[in-house]
Amino acid sequence: MTDTIKWGIIGCGNVTEVKSGPGFQLAEGSELIAVMRRNGELAADYARRHEVRKWYDDADALIADPEVNAVYVATPPSTHKAYALAAAKAGKPVYVEKPMALHARECVDMIEACRDAGVPLFVAYYRRALPRFLKVKQLLEMGTIGDIRFVTTVHTKKLTEDPANLPWRVIPELSGGGHFFDLASHTLDLLDFLLGPIRDASGRASNQGKAYAAEDIVSGTYVFESGVQGTGLWCFTAYQGGEINEIVGSRGKLTFSTFGSEPIRLTTADGIGEYSLEQPKHIQQPLIQTIVNELLGKGNCSSTGVSALRTAKVMDELASMR
Structure with a gap:
């Protein structure tokens, strides 16, 4: 060896x-x-x-x-x-x-x-291997928010693409779709890591901005094998950008960003606590x-072809425009 x-x-x-x-x-x-x-x-x-x-x-x-x-x-x-x-x-x-x-x-x-x-x-x-999200997983497994009930994701982005010079990320034949496939894939895989596999997903995608051929808005619902329910909305032609996830349980909630560096926020009846973890340079x-x-x-390694296939299936099901 x-x-x-x-x-x-x-x-x-x-x-x-x-x-x-x-x-x-x-x-x-x-x-x-x-x-x-x-x-x-x-x-x-x-x-x-x-x-x-x-x-x-x-x-x-x-x-x-x-x-x-x-x-x-x-x-x-x-x-x-x-x-x-x-x-x-x-x-x-x-x-x-x-x-x-x-x-x-x-x-x-x-x-x-x-x-x-x-x-x-x-x-x-x-x-899946970053300290920031390992902390979220630890807090969930410790039962800090009780029994997990549902998760919500909202991710918005301004339309900045030049139709005459489009990046490959919004050309479906190169990327598979638009920003949803590039960005939401990270969040959906992260939720798979934190909450387990999604067993069923349903969504709707459309192209509102008409700046490129790919979808620019996707909304949907999904149910995890555990029974936890989820909703997501991804819009890439909004007036401003923003992105947040909330996991809500019977005794509190966790609020965090997939892409940002804001502290993880734990909210319970006892008050609000924050956890700041630095991202590695590489x-x-x-x-x-x-x-x-x-x-x-x-x-x-927890990120395999098998786990990534689950995320690919969910994305395909949510982006039902295709």
Whole structure:
């Protein structure tokens, strides 16, 4: 068994600059040894700036590198399936960015390919490993708000896209949908982590702003296997941005943001308490460490293809415009 996981990154774009890339170098038992970008000059520049030994402009060449023993796919969702299947065929564990794929059917294909190849599949829902949300989970498990009854999410954002120069995140054939698939996926996966799987979801999506083809508003309801109920509203053409989650129980509630750094607020009959936890500089590093630990036989990662498939199914069900 190897004592170091030697990573290769496919797609070294913005998300890898601070959020993830350095985490592969800083995690214990981990090393980033190769990066790939279709533009070779940009791949070489990334490798130089991040002190990575090898760079490629061809994904197959990186996957075939005998030194690379795990692959991180950091491209838009439209290529996640193809690269994951190629890595699995080469017998190498795969870590893919979120959302896992364009839709749940592709997620199933990825899970089956990795299972047949005998390699693990992980997904970058990194909030599962952040101290901030581990604290929320601890407070829930301690019974600080009593029996959990329901959860609400409201997430709004101003319309800022230029129709003449749209980002890939709102082009469905590249991202799977709009901002809902990019942003709400984090919250829905986090709720799966905190409250357990969702067994049933129903929603409605539409395009109100007409700035791009994807949905720009989604609302829906869902029921967890535990019986906890939930509602969500995501609007990306509102007059201002904001985002909040509330988990309400029989003796209190927890209020927190998925994306912000505001303190977690606990409200009970005894008053209001707040918990402030600093986010790590390289925000994916804690999850990367759990992946490395699992690959080295020292632990388990909670964000797998199976858990991410559950989130993909819920998103597909909520965004019923499609």
